[in-house]
Amino acid sequence: MSKIIIPEEIRSEFRLDKEGKAFLSIRASARLLNIDDSGLVRHFQSAEKNPTNLTQKLIEKGFQVLTFSLDGIPDVAFAEIAEYYAMDAGKRCTQQAKMVYKAFAAIGVRTWIQSELHWQQPQVQHLTPSQALLQSVMMLVEIEHKLAIQDQRLMVIEAEKQQATEELTRLPLSSDLAPSIPLRGKINMIVRNKAQRDLISYNALWSKLYQQMYYRLSYDVKARCRHSGMKPLDQIEKDKMFDALYAIASEVLT
Template sequence: MSQIEITQILEQIREEIEVDASGKGKASIRATARLADVQDSSIRRAFEGAALEPSLLAQSLIQQGFDSAALQSWSQEGIPDLAVATILEYYAYDAGRYCKKQARLVCKAFIAIGIRVWMQTIKGWDKSEQPQDCSKILSPSHEAAQLALLVGEFAGLEKSLTAQLAVNAATRVNPALKPAADELKSAIACTDPCDDAYLNPTQIGEAIGKSAIAVNKWLINAGLQYRTDDRKLPYRPTELGKQWGRMVSAVARGSNQTVFQLRWLPGVTELFQQYQ
């Protein structure tokens, strides 16, 4: 599917997008299903059964903070923009054999600006025309932190790592926040295992006598990780794999750029011994 075809789809669902006065967007189930290249009945069933027996899609939404009861109302009221993003990510990477190439392409198209901004743009919403409440105007540092949170969410990073990225982003915009930021990062570190406690495939291989390639293949076959089309994030954990692995930050070789890698708790080596 080409970028032109995606643009045509976006234009076709224009009338099924709403943006309220505050800039928050909603999309119909039909529009969301069209974006993800799935039947709208699949999404509707996930919403209807969320309170009793949540599907994997419903579980993904609930994990993002959406209430199961709220999901049932979306059939009539529309799906919030951030929930649309979660649904697209699910069908792009987490739906197993139901993953859709189109959903991945749409995710990549949205990740640079965010789906809310796209909804605002396609509906012609203009922030400058809205009544300004001085108590709610976001500072540049606040906006930088929100952008980091959004990117972290799309990238599937752990919440603690995403929080650290948000703190770093706010501090870069406003250096005066550094003392408070350092205290916040220390508090986050105290509630989460240190990144150094996690092993990469090479380290796991050294412990069990296998190559890093063999380790990655085993992790895929065991249903703990899956391969993506993103060279910067070639592997991501499955829902099962999130019990053992997490995305951690690292400095790329030959540069000072921060990259993210999927690493694993040392206990994962015991699984290799159990399921050889």
């Protein structure tokens, strides 16, 4: 294992998280295996639409290959890549990859990187009973403080709500009847509600309604629009077909 060391110029491209898990950049991985890093990039970029044998193997192992360029290559994934370029890459296999793979087969990638980066297992701090009790009390005090703040906020909201209600009752309200929604507005409301509820595009719903008008009434609004240059709803309104469209929308889209 002493034959493989992290070159100083790429040492910064290796990292360990707090649990000791190791990650390598694509460039560092390629350097260790003596391969072209652009080749690795092409492998990873193909993962979504046309995975190669390597990326398919990594995906089957549960790795999120598309994240490697940002988050780094996990040590366990690098071991799979080393095996591929040592044994399965055909003419792209390298002697360096074979040496790395054999060395890591004995000790493991993570252990090697931990050793190279001088990582030490974090010491677990054991609390005495009195320290544990004090910590619990402090946590309870913090929780109580947060609850008190929350209660104050709720009281403010409730007061604002009460004030708004009182102000609303003092407002002079109209004695006139509210105007009714015209048919055009009702149809638009039905289409909009259907689109938002079922995540369907507006165009698809309007096309469905126009198609229903054609089959039920032999009314081809699109053909009429091509002749008149009008928009579909304007054409339907001109032809006094809103009642029929409203009835169809009420049946088909609700």
